[in-house]
Amino acid sequence: MSTQTSPSALIPEPPKKIVYIDHLKVVLTVLVVLHHTFITYGAPGGWYYSQKTTHVGAIIPMTMFxxxxxxxxxxxxxxLSAxxxxxxxxxxxxxRFVTDRLIRLGIPLVFYSFVLSPILSYLVYYFAEGHHITxxxxxxxxxxxxxxxxxxFVAxxxxFTLIYVLWKLIAGNYRLKPTAVPKTGTIVLAAIATGVVSFLVRTVFPVGWVLKPLGFQLSYFTQYIVLFIVGLIAAxxxxxxxxxxxxGKQMARLVILLVILFPVFYVIKVVMNTPLEWYSGGMHWQSLLYAVWEQLIGFSIITALLSYGKKLWNKPSVLLQNLSRYTFGVYIFHPxxxxxxxxxxRNLAIDPAIKLLFVAPLVVVCSFLLAAIIVKIPGVKKVI
Structure with a gap:
């Protein structure tokens, strides 16, 4: 099962001068919820329960998203965590740092695996599959x-954090030479290099292959490792x-260009009659093309959001600050x-694509409301 998402509240609260990080946490958390809702109703990917539309006109924009x-x-x-x-x-x-990380990360892992996961599976087993047992x-x-x-993600x-601690204990006070913030050309080259390495990794571990029981999709981990290290250097x-x-402006323009180019993948598939799986891995030029596109647009969006966030969203907001406090709870309980x-x-007689239009905002709102209630439980706020 592919459950790609992330716990934004694991990113520590930033100082007031960079409050836009709080705002970005909220935006990213909403995207997490929407991501799984889109998969539920038509986008490719695995999830606990799905009721996917068959209309191509809806599937294509869902897939793009x-x-x-x-x-x-x-x-x-x-x-951001790094x-x-x-x-x-x-x-x-x-x-103390390791103890804190084990509490903040270890307790949620145990809770999800032994408490929440069986409940989620039972709901699908009972209601969707019709096995009416206790x-x-x-x-x-x-x-x-x-x-x-x-x-x-927590795992x-x-x-990654424990490896960082081990490195610090071995390296002592050693620090890399100061490095200036990269410019557009350097970021683009780093994205291309990450894409090439991702392509090579996917010849062995294609998209969709999951390392059990950790749930790691190694096809994406090249980017995760690179950006975690970059985050440490950035700090x-x-x-x-x-x-x-x-x-930021240059990378934003590149994002627009890369979004416009996305339909080219569909055109290539139709014109050349190639299997969709060729984009997911193996020694296929389609896989290389997609991996490089993926990293280019990923690095570009991240850079643009950081730049525009610092410039436009760096203003205190009571609402967003409160919502940011609930993001880890939303992450854990939104499934x-x-x-x-x-x-x-599920029995509402309309196309799943139409359901998406009202289920998505409903789930986002209800997830934040539930998280707001849960964090008020004594002892819980010390963990999430």
Whole structure:
């Protein structure tokens, strides 16, 4: 099962002078919820429950949305998380830092795997598949206890963080030479290089291949590793503050161009009658083309959002600050809200593409409301 998403609240609260990071957390979290809702109703990808439309006119824009989303939002989460790790490590020291990470990341992993995941599976088993047995009867035959689901990101972030701590303990006070914030050309070259490496990785681990039980789709991990490392470097060199407006504008224009070019993939498939799987991996030029496009648009969107966020969204907002506080809760519990809502409307006799139009905003709102309630439970706010 592919459950690609990310826990934005694992990104520590930024100082007031960069409050736009809080705003970006909210935007990215909404995209997480929408991503899985689009997959539920027609976009390619795996999810606990789906009721997909068959109308090509709806499938194409849905596919564009999840493809563009996948190209940047997960990598962006790794980048932003890494940006605040060095300062937290210096402040707390290795022992306290690791303990804090194990609490913040480990407890949600255990909760999701042993509590929430069986409930989600049971809802689908009972309502969608029509097996009317009790929950306790279901648990008697349940064997998927180690299932991180959407929390695969938490597991990956914990792994990356522990590797960082190990490196710091070995390297001591060693630091890389100061590096200026990269300009457009450097970012583009880095994106192309990441795309080429991603293509090579996908010859062995194509898109859709999942490392069980961690839930890692290794086809995407080249970008995640690169952007996590870049986030660490950015933190030590103050890149968030020094990113040029000109670079952001240039990357925004590149985003527009790359979005316009997306239908070319569909044209190639139709004209050359090539299998869709050739874009997902293997020694096919289509896979190389898509991997490079994916990284180019991903790096471009991230850079543009950072630039425009600093310029336009760096103003305190009580509403957005409160919503930002709930983002980790939304991340953990939005599958419960989405699956329950989709099951509630499953017998409504309209096309799934139409359902998407009202289910998507409903799930976003209800996920934030549920998270707002959950974080008020004593003890919970210390974790999420």
């Amino acid at each position: 999840v493809a563009i989303n996948q190209a940047f939002f997960m990598g962006f989460f790794f980048f 940006c605040f790790i060095p300062s937290s490590y210096r402040k707390k020291g290795a022992a 929950y306790m009867q279901y648990l008697g035959g349940f064997d998927g206890w180690i299932d991180f689901g959407v929390l695969w 990956a972030l914990l792994l 030590d060199n103050n890149w968030l503050a020094t990113l040029a407006d000109k670079t 419960l809200v989405l699956i329950s809502t989709a099951l509630a409307f």
